[in-house]
Amino acid sequence: MTTTTLPVTPGQDTTSDDAIVVTGVRRRYVTRSRLNLLTGRRDPTGYFEAVRGVDLRVGRGELFALLGTNGAGKTSTVELVEGLARPSDGSIRVLGRDPVAERTLVRHRTGVVLQSSGFPPSLTVAEMARLWHGTLSRPSDVATVLHAVGLDGRADVETAKLSGGERRRLDIALAVMGNPEVLVLDEPTTGLDPESRRAIWALVQGLVEAGTAVLLTTHYLEEAEQLADRIAIMHGGVIAREGALADIVADAPARISFDRPSGLALTDLDLGAARITASDQVLIETATLQPTLRAVLDWAGDIPLRRLDARSASLEQVFLAIADTKEQS
CATH class of the missing domain: 3.40.50.300 (P-loop containing nucleotide triphosphate hydrolases)
Incomplete structure (x- = not known):
């Protein structure tokens, strides 16, 4: 077309x-x-x-x-x-x-x-x-x-x-x-x-x-x-x-996620004000994507981080956050 x-x-x-x-x-x-x-x-x-x-x-x-x-x-x-x-x-x-x-x-x-x-x-x-x-x-x-x-x-x-x-x-x-x-x-x-x-x-x-x-x-x-x-x-x-x-999207955090590696301790990962949520997968929310990603890669060294994904804040992220809030009275 x-x-x-x-x-x-x-x-x-x-x-x-x-x-x-x-x-x-x-x-x-x-x-x-x-x-x-x-x-x-x-x-x-x-x-x-x-x-x-x-x-x-x-x-x-x-x-x-x-x-x-x-x-x-x-x-x-x-x-x-x-x-x-x-x-x-x-x-x-x-x-x-x-x-x-x-x-x-x-x-x-x-x-x-x-x-x-x-x-x-x-x-x-x-x-x-x-x-x-x-x-x-x-x-x-x-x-x-x-x-x-x-x-x-x-x-x-x-x-x-x-x-x-x-x-x-x-x-x-x-x-x-x-x-x-x-x-x-x-x-x-x-x-x-x-x-x-x-x-x-x-x-x-x-x-x-x-x-x-x-x-x-x-x-x-x-x-x-x-x-x-x-x-x-x-x-x-x-x-x-x-x-x-x-x-x-200015106020929404960037996100980094990856499968939790067995040979690394999250307590050794110092990311300052970034928020870390961990289970089988690690989710990091940060206002400074590039420095945080660099710190994560330095922490991992030669150990591969499976399903590593890093992305800036998106319209979808903001939209879903609004959709999750209670309807205004």
Whole structure:
């Protein structure tokens, strides 16, 4: 699958550096209700608050990755940005507009890839793309977009006969065809093979470089590490950590692990402030990876350390640490 950069449409509005602004947003769902005998309607008596006061901003020419633990409120937040519902409290502005009240002024300037979507099964890929092309105000050429997502060779195939990965690529093609100023990608590369995933990465990066603001949700932490300018991790309805990747992992320790050698005493291993946990395997957590690793190798000498692994702090490490904490009340 080759990589193609889509042409940039001139004349996009650049009056504000922030394309998406979410301020104090909450979203509540009714969980219990009671019949009102006077009105004949059911009045809510219980709520679940999925989003509990979220603030975030996505600038033009920025890719912002929104990650979340199970039930964190990530999907609920993204749906509000997409204009699929109103927040219970707080405000959302997309390109300076309310995405619900001013939908007609926002929708044609945005592209959205939902977690799942459907196509008329009897239409071919090209027919579906041309149909969508006709609804857009400043579309890219159909053939160019299909080539960019690797579907040019499948243009005459009915959408019902596409594989799951091919259907996902068609989703992405339609989302980017209108040269959006804001692009919301909700789990966009689920079901794609590694080659297709990297080609989509390159396509999205090209849009960002051209000034598109991208809000990405993904379960692939590598995707966030590779693409995102900034990352937020949601947990319990709030943003637990936000910043550039380097900022997010700055306080997390590096790790060194190896099988515990029988001929060496851990009491002889002086690592200062590093934390050592030992059973059949030794785990060392340290803020200074290189000096600590050097000390470990000096301690081991000629004795091999089996399954030796040394790595800097990772996004996965921080994500799992947040997931292990109790949900905020």
